[in-house]
Each structure stands twice: as C-alpha cells, then as structure tokens.
Amino acid sequence: MASIKDIAKRAGVSISTVSYALNGNSKVTKETADRILKIAEELQYVPHAAARLLKTKKSYMIGIFLKDFSGSFYGDLLQGVKEYLSLQGYDLLVCSGQRSRRLLPEKMIDGAIVLDESFPTTDVLQYADQGHKIIVLDRELQHPNISQVLLDNQAGAALAIEYLMEQGHQHFYIVTGPKHTYDAEQRLHAARKTLTRNGITDWVELDGDFTKQTGITAAEHIVAHYTKPCAVFCLNDEMAAGVHHYVKHSSPYIIGEQISVIGFDHTELSQFIEPALATIYYSMRKWGTIASQQLLKVIGNETVENERIYVSLVPGSSVANIADHT
Numbered sequence: 479m480a481s482i483k484d485i486a487k488r489a490g491v492s493i494s495t496v497s498y499a500l501n502g503n504s505k506v507t508k509e510t511a512d513r514i515l516k517i518a519e520e521l522q523y524v525p526h527a528a529a530r531l532l533k534t535k536k537s538y539m540i541g542i543f544l545k546d547f548s549g550s551f552y553g554d555l556l557q558g559v560k561e562y563l564s565l566q567g568y569d570l571l572v573c574s575g576q577r578s579r580r581l582l583p584e585k586m587i588d589g590a591i592v593l594d595e596s597f598p599t600t601d602v603l604q605y606a607d608q609g610h611k612i613i614v615l616d617r618e619l620q621h622p623n624i625s626q627v628l629l630d631n632q633a634g635a636a637l638a639i640e641y642l643m644e645q646g647h648q649h650f651y652i653v654t655g656p657k658h659t660y661d662a663e664q665r666l667h668a669a670r671k672t673l674t675r676n677g678i679t680d681w682v683e684l685d686g687d688f689t690k691q692t693g694i695t696a697a698e699h700i701v702a703h704y705t706k707p708c709a710v711f712c713l714n715d716e717m718a719a720g721v722h723h724y725v726k727h728s729s730p731y732i733i734g735e736q737i738s739v740i741g742f743d744h745t746e747l748s749q750f751i752e753p754a755l756a757t758i759y760y761s762m763r764k765w766g767t768i769a770s771q772q773l774l775k776v777i778g779n780e781t782v783e784n785e786r787i788y789v790s791l792v793p794g795s796s797v798a799n800i801a802d803h804t
Contacts, residue, residue, distance in 0.1 A: 480521035488517050540773065541571045541587040543578070545594045551716075551745060551762075558766025559591065566774055582610050589773045591615065595659045611776040613769050616660045625776050627769045627785045631664035634758040634789040638711050638740050639672040641756065641791055646800030647709035647738060650681035653696045653721065655688050655713040662688070665713045665742060686717045693720020700737065701729040707736050707800055715741035715748040715757055722751055722796065738797040756794030760787050 486496045491514070498506045499514040506514070540563055544552060560570045571587060573579070579597065581587045582605050589611035592602060599617060606612055606623040614626045642650070652669050655662025666683075673681055684699055686692040693712060697720065700710060712718035718741030722733055731737050734753045741748055744759035765787045775782045 480518075480523045482523075484521055485514060485518050485523060488521070489514050537586055537588055538568050539571050539587045540568050540589055540591065540770070541573045541578070541581050542591040543573045543594045543597055545596050546574060547572075551714075551743065553746070554762035555593075555766040558761075558763035559770045560766075561763075562767045562770040563774075566770075568774075582612075583608065589613070589777050591769050591773060592617075595656070611773060613773045613776070615765070615769060618660075623776065625772045625782050625784055627765065627772055627787065629661060629664075629760060629765070629787045630789050631661050632668035634742055634760070635665040635668035635711075635713075636672045637789065637791045638742065638756075638758055639669050639676075641793065642709040642711065642738065642740060642797065643676060643678070645709075645738065645797055647707070648678060648680055649706055649708040650678065651696070651700055651708060651710045652681060652683045653686040653693060653710065653712040653717045654683055655686055655717075662713055669711060669713075686713065688714045688716055690716050690720040690723070693717035693722075694724045695720075697721040697724035697729075701725065701731065704731060704736070707738070707798065709738040709797070710740070712739065712741050715743045715745045715755065717741070718755055718757070718796075719747055719751060722755065734795045734798050736798075740794070740797055744792055751796070753795035756797045757792050758789050759792045760789045 482493055482496050486493045489496065491510070495506055495510070496514055499511040500518065542556070542559055556570070556572065563570050571581070573581065574594070579601065582590055591613045593615040595616055599619065602612060602614065602619065602624070603621060606621045610623065612624045614624060615628065618626060618628070650673065652666065654666055684696040686696060693716065696717065700708065700721070701724070710721055712721060718739050721739050725731055725733050725737050733739055739755065741755055741757040744757045748755045748757050768785050768787070772782055772785060
C-alpha cells in the first residue's frame with residue numbers, strides 16, 4: 479500500500495508538501511497540488527483513517543445507533559439522515575450492539591444519533607459528560623451536549639382514539655408496544671388519558687412488541703372474545719397489519735365492519751393493506767433530516783432548541799362508522 483512518503487519520492491517534493499496537497503491546503507500551488515493528487519491516484523493511495531483523525535480531530539463520520547433493522551420502519555429515517563449528512567460532507571455509519579458504542583469514546587465518529595432503547599441512558603449521559611455530541615430520538619434528556627428530536631406521540635395517540643370515538647366506538651382494544659420504550663409508553667399513556675377523559679371505561683390492553691406476530695396474537699384474543707363491534711388501536715403499523723391479516727383470513731368478521739383497526743407510523747407496509755389502514759402519519763425522512771441538522775449544529779457548538787416531529791391522522795376504510803353497521 480502506497481504511503482505519503484512514496485508520493486513525495488515520486489513527485490520530488492517534501493512529505494509536508496504532499497500532506498498539504500492531500501488536505502487542500504493553500505500553501506501548495508494548484509499546479510503542484512494537481513500533480514501530487516494525480517500521483518496519489520496512480521499509486522492508489524488510501525489515507526490512514528487514524529492518522530487523519532489525529533491530525534484533524536474529525537472523522538467526518540456520524541453514527542446512528544439502532545436496536546435492530548427489522549420491519550419496514552427504518553428505511554426513510556436512514557435516508558433522511560444520509561441525504562443531509564452527504565450534502566455536508568459526512569458519511570453515515572449504522573450501528574447496533576454494545577460493542578459499537580465504543581466508537582464514541584474512541585472518537586471514530588464525530589457524533590451520534592440514538593434510537594435504541596437498549597443504549598443505557600447512563601452511558602449516553604456519561605459520553606455527553608466527556609464532551610461527545612449526541613441527538614436522542616427516543617428519550618428526554620437535559621444536557622448541553624445532547625439535543626432531542628422526538629415524535630409527538632401523545633398527540634398522535636389522542637388523534638387515533640378521538641377518530642375511533644367519532645365513528646361511534648365505545649368498546650376498545652389497545653395493542654401495546656415494547657415495555658420501557660419511550661414511543662410505546664407515550665402512546666399508551668395518551669390513549670389511556672383520552673379514553674378516560676371522554677368517559678370510556680370499556681377497554682382492554684393486549685401485550686405487543688411492535689411486531690406483526692404480536693398483532694396476530696392480539697387478534698386471536700379479540701376474535702375469541704368478540705361480542706360486539708370493537709375498535710383496535712395498535713401502537714404501530716406492524717401490529718395493525720398482524721391484526722388485519724388474522725381477522726381477514728382466520729375469522730368470520732370483517733375489518734371495517736365488525737372490527738375497526740388503526741395503526742401508527744404510516745409505514746410503506748400500511749399503504750398496501752386493503753381495506754386501507756387508518757393510521758397516524760409523520761415524515762420519517764424529515765425526522766432523519768432534522769436529527770442530522772441538529773447534530774451538526776451541536777457539533778459546531780451552536781445553541782439549539784429541542785425539536786418535535788408533528789403528526790396527522792390518515793383516515794382509512796379499516797375503521798367502521800358504527801352507525802352504518804347497526
């Protein structure tokens with residue numbers, strides 16, 4: 479593998495001149511820099527990342543930490559992050575697992591976006607105390623080196639419940655999400671609050687974990703205990719798809735008539751379900767873009783305000799108007 483020394487020897491210049499040329503320093507004339515860069519290309523020179531990091535104190539790499547990559551959730555979010563970072567000259571490293579978290583203290587990345595409930599808050603705060611810059615998408619933290627870009631989960635859950643009530647529903651199921659996760663807890667809290675505020679007492683909570691299979695399991699319970707038209711609020715679209723699939727293929731009931739279903743996230747999956755799935759929409763790409771913008775501002779020691787991603791209701795024929803089916 480070619481080194482800076484090899485380039486300097488071929489070009490007949492000093493090692494420092496080669497270094498200046500490779501880093502775009504104006505101390506080298508354009509003619510000399512062009513000649514050095516051409517030689518570097520001919521020798522297939524690859525900069526040593528660790529050496530460059532020591533010199534510049536920047537890796538121009540951003541890490542996004544996710545628990546896993548399953549389901550249809552992450553694609554648009556990652557695209558939003560990647561597109562913005564690329565325009566700013568940064569590359570994106572998608573990370574998962576405990577060992578990958580060492581990239582922060584080892585300074586192999588310039589900052590982190592965290593959407594991983596398994597990443598302990600104590601560790602996030604410890605890294606922030608050490609001066610590392612972090613954006614969190616899944617928890618509320620107050621620290622000068624941390625900014626948060628959160629979904630308006632509570633508003634979305636309230637919209638979902640209110641929409642179901644507007645269609646005349648009084649008998650509810652809520653398919654919950656993974657325990658101790660920010661989005662799931664916020665959505666469940668708001669759903670309970672909205673039902674209680676409106677005098678609804680007839681609701682059942684069924685355990686879910688944001689997967690299609692737990693939606694299927696919930697639907698089995700709902701069908702087995704069916705006595706009257708009911709509404710099912712699933713805290714994400716994956717579980718709503720599971721409920722939808724089971725009722726449609728393994729029960730005598732019809733989605734959008736006896737059983738109404740609404741999800742949350744407006745994923746690509748939800749857009750191919752028939753009857754059309756009612757859900758809560760927000761732009762995942764925008765979420766990723768804003769998270770990236772915020773992180774680069776924090777890295778630049780700019781003062782930033784916490785951001786919130788707003789949501790809206792997408793009506794669908796998966797929800798019945800009870801007056802039309804009595």
